[in-house]
Amino acid sequence: MTDHHGFDRSNALQARLHDLVPGGAHTYARGADQYPDAMAPILVRGKGAQVWDVDGNRYVEYGMGLRAVTLGHAYAPVLAAVTETIADGVSFSRPTELELLAAQDFLDLVPGADMVKFAKNGSDATTGAVRLARAVTGRATIAICDQPFFSVDDWFIGTTDMAGGIPAVDTVKFPYNDLDALEATLAGATVAAVFMEAATAMAEPLPGYLEGVRALCDRFGTLLVFDEMITGFRWSAGGAQAVYGVRPDLSCWGKAMGNGFPISALAGKREYMERGGLRTEDDRVFLLSTTHGPETSALAAFRAVVAAYRTEDPVARMEKAGQSLADGVNAIADDLGLADFLQVRGRPSCLIYRTLDAEGAPSQAFRTLFLQELLVRGVLGQSFVTSAAHDADAITATIDACAEAAEIYRRAIARGTVDGLLRGRPVAPALRRTAAPRQIEASTRR
Incomplete structure (x- = not known):
């Protein structure tokens, strides 16, 4: 995977976002509390199945805009249709x-x-x-x-x-x-x-x-x-x-x-x-x-999406990528004796991963540990939801990252705890009554 440059700029911008935007994001599922502590990337661009953050880190992304992107980021025919249309008004x-x-x-x-x-x-x-x-x-x-x-x-x-x-x-x-x-x-x-x-x-x-x-x-x-x-x-x-x-x-x-x-x-x-x-x-x-x-930009985008589904087979590509990813990660978990604790499940075009603790119970702390280890290895994803842009290279890179992350996950299972391996607080459900487990600190205001 690519070298990782840390999250210094992302953390600074995230702190400032909390000053100006309630929750620091415009969608609860995109919130910093959904990612490991001080490891929530602020993104600047995307192409295909990859995105880049303000610190220069590159990731294979899953979830794809909360499942809104099936053809890949910056898909050229959609952008071309929108560009041509908005030139005549919106x-x-x-x-x-x-x-x-x-x-x-x-x-x-x-x-x-x-x-x-x-x-x-x-x-x-x-x-x-x-x-x-x-x-x-x-x-x-x-x-x-x-x-x-x-x-x-x-x-x-x-x-x-x-x-x-x-x-x-x-x-x-x-x-x-x-x-x-x-x-x-x-x-x-x-x-x-x-x-x-x-x-x-x-x-x-x-x-x-x-x-x-x-x-x-x-x-x-x-x-x-x-x-x-x-x-x-x-x-x-x-x-x-x-x-x-x-x-x-x-x-x-x-x-x-x-x-x-x-x-x-x-x-x-x-x-x-x-x-x-x-x-x-x-x-x-x-x-x-x-x-x-x-307004015309979104309608033009929609018509370009329809054209892609008529002339290509994006669903088949999503399913092929997802099936390869599920098979690869589940095989790793099985080889490491983690099949009861780390599982990729679901429809191949809409995969999730399950993270269970040493007692076999769903665990936010163990989920956070897995997220943490994937992030530093160039994989960004609250799920393993694919797009048609997830090619063999993207899937191979993800499986390689999962293999290394699973080794650390196995250590946590053996210990019965993520203590000493997790760098901060666990993630929390997006829809919850209080801001616990802890309040988000304010940045130094200007």
């Missing part, structure tokens, strides 16, 4: 032809949807779906699957440990792959929408499960909403609904739609989506109305 007082072309492209990819509306972030789309489902059904309760994240808005954040400032929410949870539990949740006929990811990195639907969810929603008059933020363009260009063959009433998209450019979408059946339009005899729904939703 935002106007009326729709552009580009909005029609982008909508046609989207609906060609997602044949289960009749209409689509674009926005800027995933929460715009998911909360639009919630509002629409409540209006259509006349009900208030939202049933969400017990999965990680759906929205920054009250209806979801009110169910998390960071519910400060949020009034009581009418949201209930149900477990994945359990039709009996979902039936009990819907039995009172008060649920407006069942909100779920059709699959996750760690959980595939059991045979008949999604079909059963669809049938239960139909039986109880509840709208079925698929969150395709992660599965869209990573399971397939048409999302999980195309892979599993189950049509939702509404679906919500984002992340990889623009290969990093900000764009999201709410799509669904015409009978519901028209409630937010001008061709309805029902009371209209304030569905989505955003100044920047239709």
Whole structure:
């Protein structure tokens, strides 16, 4: 791996960010508390599967913009499309032809949807779906699957440990792959929408499960909403609904739609989506109305992404890279007797790694140790989520770094503790009630 130059400039800039930006980052998952102590790189550029920080360190990056980049950083056809488009203006007082072309492209990819509306972030789309489902059904309760994240808005954040400032929410949870539990949740006929990811990195639907969810929603008059933020363009260009063959009433998209450019979408059946339009005899729904939703740069990026998925096979490349990485790291863990403690799991295009302590329990401290050792060896990743730009060289470099990191991990397992090996505090869950384990110190203010 490349020589490592430390984190001095990154640490100085991170301290200053804490002075000016709450949390020191604009996304909780990007926060310094998600990385080992004083080892949170501040990045300056990326190309393909690699990124560089302000200290001159180069990394093979995973996670790829919180799963928003599937084609690789600075993917030339996307940049070219955006550059050409924005030369003619970005935002106007009326729709552009580009909005029609982008909508046609989207609906060609997602044949289960009749209409689509674009926005800027995933929460715009998911909360639009919630509002629409409540209006259509006349009900208030939202049933969400017990999965990680759906929205920054009250209806979801009110169910998390960071519910400060949020009034009581009418949201209930149900477990994945359990039709009996979902039936009990819907039995009172008060649920407006069942909100779920059709699959996750760690959980595939059991045979008949999604079909059963669809049938239960139909039986109880509840709208079925698929969150395709992660599965869209990573399971397939048409999302999980195309892979599993189950049509939702509404679906919500984002992340990889623009290969990093900000764009999201709410799509669904015409009978519901028209409630937010001008061709309805029902009371209209304030569905989505955003100044920047239709700006041209992101729509051009989206169309270039669609072109890449039509002419190449990015999903196959992501899966090939992920499978090679999982096989390589799991083989190392097995050889070192760590198979019960260090594991790469999940769909090959959406891998995570599990870090367990000497007792076999999930451990933030052991996770931090693994992150620490990967960082100094040129690998940046809270996960092992790949892109189509992760070539054989990137995977080999990562496996080599994991082999060295695993040796240190084995020492910690033998000791039963990371003490003496971990350089600072462990990472902490991104969504938590307090800033513990410790407050972030302020920089010297100017």
